[in-house]
Amino acid sequence: MLELEELVRDFGSHRAVDRVSFRVSEGRMTGFVGGNGAGKTTTMRMIMGVLASNGGTVRWQGSPATAEDRRDFGYMPEERGLYPKQTVHSQLVYLARLRGQGTAEARRETLELLERLGLAEKAQARLESLSLGNQQRVQIAAALLGSPRLLVLDEPFSGLDPHAVDTMAELLREYAAAGVPVLFSSHQLDLVERLCDDLVVMAKGRVVGKGTADELRHRERPRYLLVTGAPAGWTRGLAGVTDVEELSDGARVELAADADPGRLLTEALARGPVHAFTPLVPSIADIYREMTAA
Numbered sequence: 001m002l003e004l005e006e007l008v009r010d011f012g013s014h015r016a017v018d019r020v021s022f023r024v025s026e027g028r029m030t031g032f033v034g035g036n037g038a039g040k041t042t043t044m045r046m047i048m049g050v051l052a053s054n055g056g057t058v059r060w061q062g063s064p065a066t067a068e069d070r071r072d073f074g075y076m077p078e079e080r081g082l083y084p085k086q087t088v089h090s091q092l093v094y095l096a097r098l099r100g101q102g103t104a105e106a107r108r109e110t111l112e113l114l115e116r117l118g119l120a121e122k123a124q125a126r127l128e129s130l131s132l133g134n135q136q137r138v139q140i141a142a143a144l145l146g147s148p149r150l151l152v153l154d155e156p157f158s159g160l161d162p163h164a165v166d167t168m169a170e171l172l173r174e175y176a177a178a179g180v181p182v183l184f185s186s187h188q189l190d191l192v193e194r195l196c197d198d199l200v201v202m203a204k205g206r207v208v209g210k211g212t213a214d215e216l217r218h219r220e221r222p223r224y225l226l227v228t229g230a231p232a233g234w235t236r237g238l239a240g241v242t243d244v245e246e247l248s249d250g251a252r253v254e255l256a257a258d259a260d261p262g263r264l265l266t267e268a269l270a271r272g273p274v275h276a277f278t279p280l281v282p283s284i285a286d287i288y289r290e291m292t293a294a
């Protein structure tokens with residue numbers, strides 16, 4: 001397990017990462033979200049040790065992460081760092097060898113990954129001759145080489161077409177299922193919704209929300225959609241109702257944590273037909289907007 005404890009990073013007088021703590025657990029995909037400049041990349045760089053922290057600890061399997069531990073971490077940095085003039089195959093083999101693999105093993109794994117990522121035909125092409133999306137796939141392959149024990153991926157899905165996104169998502173799931181903790185940042189909240197088991201939300205250098213996607217969806221005050229065919233402003237006066245958004249055919253009603261939704265339904269039925277009465281489960285995008293508002 002990877003654990004961040006009170007991690008801090010300052011750039012001059014600006015605190016870019018402010019006492020950030022969270023965990024990335026075995027077998028789980030953790031989505032890392034936050035607006036531009038929230039501090040995600042800076043946090044990931046500190047996890048990888050490519051940027052020093054001004055405080056706090058990065059723990060791996062219970063102890064402060066060492067340079068040796070970090071050699072086993074697969075990293076896809078924000079600044080994509082491969083050599084444009086070299087062929088795809090030769091630089092991936094080179095990277096695999098740097099991670100301690102023998103030549104035959106490095107070649108085998110490189111070919112396997114290129115196959116999986118739909119790049120087998122591009123193996124002998126120079127990186128610079130590939131489209132941006134395909135260059136991105138090569139960057140992903142570079143992070144996955146050498147049986148990493150942890151994956152830290154900065155925006156791995158940006159620039160990928162929908163098929164490539166699906167292939168990548170499937171591949172990352174396989175790594176997670178094999179026990180590798182996966183941390184990935186993304187601005188594509190629909191994708192985060194689909195993929196992540198756990199979520200960390202950052203705003204202005206701080207963690208403003210974290211937990212399983214289901215925990216975060218669970219609101220203190222549940223909301224219900226009531227459809228009666230007419231505006232249901234009358235719900236405002238009911239005991240246990242904390243907020244009402246009137247609609248042309250009903251209302252969205254927020255209840256106190258201990259209120260009984262059955263009473264709301266009974267009230268509605270006493271007033272006429274009820275076409276729908278359903279809990280409103282927030283999407284990750286809704287949760288993100290709420291947490292990062294202000």
Ligand SMILES: Nc1ncnc2c1ncn2[C@@H]1O[C@H](COP(=O)(O)OP(=O)(O)OP(=O)(O)O)[C@@H](O)[C@H]1O
Binds near residue numbers: 036043
């Ligand atoms: N090398 C640096 N020197 C000075 N300030 C920096 C440096 N790197 C990052 N920052 C600042 O730290 C803050 C966090 O930046 P960071 O890149 O970590 O955010 P982010 O969440 O990854 O954003 P994005 O989603 O836009 O990539 C920003 O205010 C940024 O300007």
